[in-house]
Amino acid sequence: MTERARKVLVLLASAALVACMTGCYHVEDKSADAGGAFGFEAEGPGKAGDVWLELESESPAARTFTLKVLASGLKQVYGAAGRLVFDTKVCALRSAAPGDALEGGKAQVIAKGGPNAEGGVFGISRSGDFETSVDLGSGAVVGTLTFEIVGSGTTDIAFVPERSHAVTHTLESVAVAHWLGGTLNAP
Amino acid sequence: MLTWPALLAALLASGAADADKPLIDPLAEARVRVSAFEAAKSLRADAERSRLMRSAALARLRALTAQNPIDIVHTDIKVAPDVPSQTVAATITLRIAALEEGVSEALFTFVPAGEPAVDDGQGNPLDFVLDADYGMISVALPAPLAAGEETTVRFSMQGAPDCSPDPYFGMAFCAMEANFVFFITPMWVPMKAAYDYKDFYTSGKVDLDVVTRPGNVTVSTSDYVNRESTSEGMVHHFKGRFAADGVSFAYGPFDIFESETKDGKPVKAYIHTGTTAYGQKWADIAADIIDLFSARFSPYLYDKQDVVQTGDELGIGGAVGPQSATFYYAGALNADPAGVMSESVFSHEIGHSWWGNMIRNGDTWSPWLSEGFAEYSSRLYGYEVWPARNQNYLYEYYFRYFALTVPPGNEVPITGEKIYTDDLNLYSLLTYDKGAHVVRMLEWLLGDEVFFAGLSKLAEDYGWEKTRAVMDVPALAAELKQMSGLDLAPFFDQWVYGTGYPVYRFAAEFGGEGEKSTARVRIEQIQDSDTVYDLPIEVEVWVGEEEEPRRFRVEFDGRIADATLALDAPPRALKVDKAAWIWGDKLPALAGDVDGSNEVDGLDFVYAAWAMGGDFTSETAYNYYGDADFNRDGKTDADDMAEVTKNFGEKGTIND
Numbered sequence: 001m002t003e004r005a006r007k008v009l010v011l012l013a014s015a016a017l018v019a020c021m022t023g024c025y026h027v028e029d030k031s032a033d034a035g036g037a038f039g040f041e042a043e044g045p046g047k048a049g050d051v052w053l054e055l056e057s058e059s060p061a062a063r064t065f066t067l068k069v070l071a072s073g074l075k076q077v078y079g080a081a082g083r084l085v086f087d088t089k090v091c092a093l094r095s096a097a098p099g100d101a102l103e104g105g106k107a108q109v110i111a112k113g114g115p116n117a118e119g120g121v122f123g124i125s126r127s128g129d130f131e132t133s134v135d136l137g138s139g140a141v142v143g144t145l146t147f148e149i150v151g152s153g154t155t156d157i158a159f160v161p162e163r164s165h166a167v168t169h170t171l172e173s174v175a176v177a178h179w180l181g182g183t184l185n186a187p
Numbered sequence: 188m189l190t191w192p193a194l195l196a197a198l199l200a201s202g203a204a205d206a207d208k209p210l211i212d213p214l215a216e217a218r219v220r221v222s223a224f225e226a227a228k229s230l231r232a233d234a235e236r237s238r239l240m241r242s243a244a245l246a247r248l249r250a251l252t253a254q255n256p257i258d259i260v261h262t263d264i265k266v267a268p269d270v271p272s273q274t275v276a277a278t279i280t281l282r283i284a285a286l287e288e289g290v291s292e293a294l295f296t297f298v299p300a301g302e303p304a305v306d307d308g309q310g311n312p313l314d315f316v317l318d319a320d321y322g323m324i325s326v327a328l329p330a331p332l333a334a335g336e337e338t339t340v341r342f343s344m345q346g347a348p349d350c351s352p353d354p355y356f357g358m359a360f361c362a363m364e365a366n367f368v369f370f371i372t373p374m375w376v377p378m379k380a381a382y383d384y385k386d387f388y389t390s391g392k393v394d395l396d397v398v399t400r401p402g403n404v405t406v407s408t409s410d411y412v413n414r415e416s417t418s419e420g421m422v423h424h425f426k427g428r429f430a431a432d433g434v435s436f437a438y439g440p441f442d443i444f445e446s447e448t449k450d451g452k453p454v455k456a457y458i459h460t461g462t463t464a465y466g467q468k469w470a471d472i473a474a475d476i477i478d479l480f481s482a483r484f485s486p487y488l489y490d491k492q493d494v495v496q497t498g499d500e501l502g503i504g505g506a507v508g509p510q511s512a513t514f515y516y517a518g519a520l521n522a523d524p525a526g527v528m529s530e531s532v533f534s535h536e537i538g539h540s541w542w543g544n545m546i547r548n549g550d551t552w553s554p555w556l557s558e559g560f561a562e563y564s565s566r567l568y569g570y571e572v573w574p575a576r577n578q579n580y581l582y583e584y585y586f587r588y589f590a591l592t593v594p595p596g597n598e599v600p601i602t603g604e605k606i607y608t609d610d611l612n613l614y615s616l617l618t619y620d621k622g623a624h625v626v627r628m629l630e631w632l633l634g635d636e637v638f639f640a641g642l643s644k645l646a647e648d649y650g651w652e653k654t655r656a657v658m659d660v661p662a663l664a665a666e667l668k669q670m671s672g673l674d675l676a677p678f679f680d681q682w683v684y685g686t687g688y689p690v691y692r693f694a695a696e697f698g699g700e701g702e703k704s705t706a707r708v709r710i711e712q713i714q715d716s717d718t719v720y721d722l723p724i725e726v727e728v729w730v731g732e733e734e735e736p737r738r739f740r741v742e743f744d745g746r747i748a749d750a751t752l753a754l755d756a757p758p759r760a761l762k763v764d765k766a767a768w769i770w771g772d773k774l775p776a777l778a779g780d781v782d783g784s785n786e787v788d789g790l791d792f793v794y795a796a797w798a799m800g801g802d803f804t805s806e807t808a809y810n811y812y813g814d815a816d817f818n819r820d821g822k823t824d825a826d827d828m829a830e831v832t833k834n835f836g837e838k839g840t841i842n843d
């Protein structure tokens with residue numbers, strides 16, 4: 001993807017956010033489809049208290065793309081778990097990797113992502129220190145998710161809130177206002 | 188590191204409803220882990236009397252094959268402790284009766300304080316043989332007694348009492364500190380020697396005079412009458428109204444906090460050292476405990492209950508529960524009742540008012556009939572005042588501790604001669620913990636209504652004061668069989684006379700949708716032994732948005748239980764016997780599913796990541812999480828995480 005195209009996507013994402021603030025939840029604008037490349041329209045960026053996905057990179061040749069899992073303003077996070085639903089004929093979640101947001105002290109940050117029947121699941125967590133969590137600032141990168149394009153089409157990549165949670169080191173839920181996914185277009 | 192008070196706070200917090208739970212608040216049990224650890228330790232330190240002393244006496248009597256057909260019909264004690272010299276001067280006058288014709292010798296357990304003298308109460312010396320090794324004395328009676336005939340035997344002594352720690356539990360049952368003295372079931376009070384619990388108990392009441400320096404408050408297992416100033420000192424008079432072989436007393440500068448039971452019996456807490464800030468609360472709690480047990484078991488017979496602080500001689504966590512007065516290590520009464528630990532010790536000891544005192548254990552080889560029932564009673568009170576999961580976890584904890592620390596070949600039946608093992612851990616786990624769990628399984632099998640009615644009937648038929656009958660395992664089995672109509676012989680064979688436990692592996696499959704949702708569960712017994720357990724098992728299913736699980740009772744057909752549960756909303760998690768009704772292990776067929784959602788996903792990964800390095804036997808690595816220990820090795824580690832990653836994204840299914 002060219003730098004120009006990326007800027008277009010960011011602008012579209014901003015537009016989607018405005019649209020959502022006015023009450024719409026679904027992004028219907030599929031105009032990112034341009035000349036055989038695939039694109040991801042994020043529902044975010046989110047605000048304080050949100051978790052959202054954002055495109056980090058894509059490799060049209062390898063038919064893969066990587067999404068960042070970002071969060072803002074969450075307090076006392078030990079780990080985050082997400083369940084995503086999407087059209088598994090279009091893409092597949094292959095792996096997850098830790099970002100730097102959960103680092104600190106003697107804990108390691110570990111991650112796991114993979115497919116399930118309805119889409120994919122991932123977990124990103126501190127480990128090796130069960131007594132401390134970390135506060136997340138603005139736009140903190142919790143981790144990344146790498147997907148493979150397995151077919152063509154358009155699909156929402158949406159969180160299932162019941163199984164998507166940020167938790168503290170006492171494993172209580174951290175309140176998250178919105179779990180924001182996005183839309184993949186793979187022509 | 189989290190400090191102890193912080194953990195207590197976490198324990199309390201775990202009782203609050205969390206607004207935003209991940210699923211079923213799976214880590215609540217991790218939060219109670221350390222408290223459970225402490226409570227279990229304290230219970231291990233509990234003992235009512237010196238078991239070693241008694242078993243030595245038993246051994247002696249068995250060797251002699253002697254009968255000791257006497258009853259002690261009255262005991263009169265006058266004791267004057269002298270703190271500076273660490274001695275006591277005591278006179279103990281026993282009135283004994285022959286239980287058969289021609290009794291010419293009486294045997295007592297007895298460890299005198301100094302050289303004893305024995306006479307007939309009139310100053311005529313009686314011949315005796317003292318066996319210091321076994322703590323026994325044999326007294327020759329002046330003339331053979333006819334059946335029912337009574338005579339007097341008086342013991343006098345002055346010297347140092349044996350207050351050394353019990354070699355078994357490490358508890359010292361007496362101490363004479365500068366301004367505080369206590370004697371709990373002192374061995375210098377002669378008690379009837381018996382070769383069997385059935386012959387051990389006597390009918391006599393105990394009158395007690397304790398001579399102290401002025402300014403002391405005295406409390407005892409007998410009822411307070413008055414005190415008078417004499418040339419010897421202040422004499423505190425107590426009179427027994429009930430048969431007592433566990434006579435105990437303490438004196439010191441006690442502050443007293445008064446409460447009462449629902450039927451108006453006085454309950455007092457006695458504190459002589461440390462903070463008194465919680466004294467009133469503990470008195471109120473002790474009264475609540477009696478009210479609960481009165482309602483569930485049988486009326487509280489005694490005239491009062493005194494909850495008495497002693498010193499650290501009992502060991503941290505140590506306590507003793509003779510009738511009508513219970514004695515605790517110092518910290519118990521100084522603690523804030525917000526801590527679970529003291530409450531569980533109080534309810535255990537007060538539980539002995541029923542199990543061991545009002546209902547006497549007549550089965551020498553079944554110490555669980557008093558200890559297991561007292562421990563069960565303690566949990567019963569815990570369920571009243573704490574979130575159920577705290578008590579559930581204690582039951583689970585006991586089992587897991589047993590499964591992890593006792594090699595299968597070392598287990599012995601909870602009833603039988605082998606129970607008196609020198610392995611304190613094994614004895615405690617079986618008698619206290621498995622014993623309590625066996626009682627809990629009877630509750631589960633019979634249902635609350637029948638079970639508690641059975642215990643009430645038992646108390647009626649075996650109440651010592653009324654019937655002079657003692658309870659044993661056949662008596663318990665017969666009462667519960669009569670009440671339930673069930674053939675309980677297989678239960679007692681498996682759990683009381685046998686060893687081993689079931690291992691259940693459960694698979695689940697969620698189906699349907701919306702109002703026509705289902706959860707199918709298939710549970711298989713996979714224990715190595717040939718034993719098949721036919722206890723039903725509880726399946727909990729979390730449905731829709733409901734906070735509390737729905738509970739189902741599933742029956743076995745041989746080794747398999749298979750049930751499809753109809754639900755009006757989709758299930759979101761399923762667990763088998765999470766309330767730990769059954770002493771046994773329960774493993775998910777879908778390894779890696781920590782929280783029972785029937786799918787291995789990111790939340791399971793986070794839980795397993797948190798639990799990495801957790802060690803069941805460690806007091807610091809308390810992030811051990813049983814439901815994430817898939818290979819049941821007592822550690823939550825990389826092996827368990829490997830199960831999560833191996834099955835990541837998998838859903839549970841059942842293949843017929």
Ligand SMILES: [Zn+2]
Nearest residue numbers: 233235558561
């Ligand atoms: Zn006990």
